[in-house]
Amino acid sequence: MGKFYDHLPGTLIPWLMDQKVFWVATAPLAEDGHVSLSPKGYEETMHVIIETEDGESIDSQTITPDSAVNFKKARSTTVWYEDLTGSGAETIAHARENGRITIMFNAFEGPPNILRLFGTAKVYEFGTPEYEKLLPAEKRQPGSRSVIWVDVHKVGTSCGYSIPFFSYKGPRNRLRKFAAVKEQEDYDHYISCVAELENSSDTTSNGSAPPAVSDLPPEKGLKNYWRFRNPKSIDDVPAVQTAFESTKPLGDWRVRGAKYYVPDDESIPSKDHHIIIERGLISDAGKLLTGFGIGVLATTLLYRWAHGAH
Known part of the structure; x- marks a missing residue:
């Protein structure tokens, strides 16, 4: 219960x-x-x-x-x-x-x-x-x-009595690898923008604000992914709204290093897990009759072949 x-x-x-x-x-x-x-x-x-x-x-x-x-x-x-x-x-x-x-x-x-x-x-x-x-x-x-x-x-x-047993093999790394690459694109663009701002003559000549620089790499990066792929649900309900606007840089995974575990094992499982083992009088009788029929057919064909050879 x-x-x-x-x-x-x-x-x-x-x-x-x-x-x-x-x-x-x-x-x-x-x-x-x-x-x-x-x-x-x-x-x-x-x-x-x-x-x-x-x-x-x-x-x-x-x-x-x-x-x-x-x-x-x-x-x-x-x-x-x-x-x-x-x-x-x-x-x-x-x-x-x-x-x-x-x-x-x-x-x-x-x-x-x-x-x-x-x-x-x-x-x-x-x-x-x-x-x-x-x-x-x-x-x-x-x-x-x-x-x-x-x-x-x-x-x-x-209870969960009907849930089958499964053995844990390991995590997948695809998402980590995909995201680390995307975030690195954002971080590298951020560093280039910082360098451009630091080298801007406007900051030293008249003290005015430096030229505005986009905080998103054109057509790259994870923030652009959030902006264009995650803004709404499939029912047009607003989803990600502010994450891509944050001026905070994403991770420098080239330096920090992303944690990957054992390599992904996406090998196709053997087909024997699809075999259905039937038990019971009817299924056993069916197997017996099927086997008997195959035996009769094989014997008949063998007899005709032998008789034709003579």
Whole structure:
């Protein structure tokens, strides 16, 4: 039987943080609008604000094996995750318009479990004070475009008995690599603009402001991607609005280095996982009759061949 809580029990937090993927569901207010269901899965993107028995608030990503947190007496009513750049921006649009959101986790290993967080979402885009506080330059990942902050008002658990077992192989690196290249284009353009401003004669001749220089590289960079690919949802609800206007530079990943894990393994799985093993009297009898028929046919053909040879 499912259970409901008005908060996230502390005993479920370690399990939640061990999950490698979660799903985010949102929808626009329009009756004919499209419901969005988006999978998320990069390490260190999900954060739970843990409320301890002593009244402290701890970010789950700061916990180490030596941290003394009594999860039996802890709880949480707030989570947030680092929203990475994608081809769409449905979650940002819906959260900005109405805030309704559900986040779901489920077990692929160990005992079955499904966990849903029902809440109200806020969007903090790259360059806003809230974003900078939560994700300063040294902590953000390549492609990070916003923080999705969720105030949780209901938590539901259910069995998950029908969910199959899956083994975790590793993260994909494609998005990190794509975003690091795009951000580097922005950063290199930013450095060239700074150099141009520093060398401008206007700043020394009459003290007036230097000539205006675009902060976006023409037809390049991640900010232009946000500007032209992420401004609205598929239902024309406003999505990314300010991140591309921020004068704050994106990451210099050539110097800092992006964290890549094992190489992506996108090999095609073997086809034997499609084999259906049938069991039961009818299926077994069918296999027996099929085998008997093939045997009779083969014997008949062999007899005729032998008789014709003589």
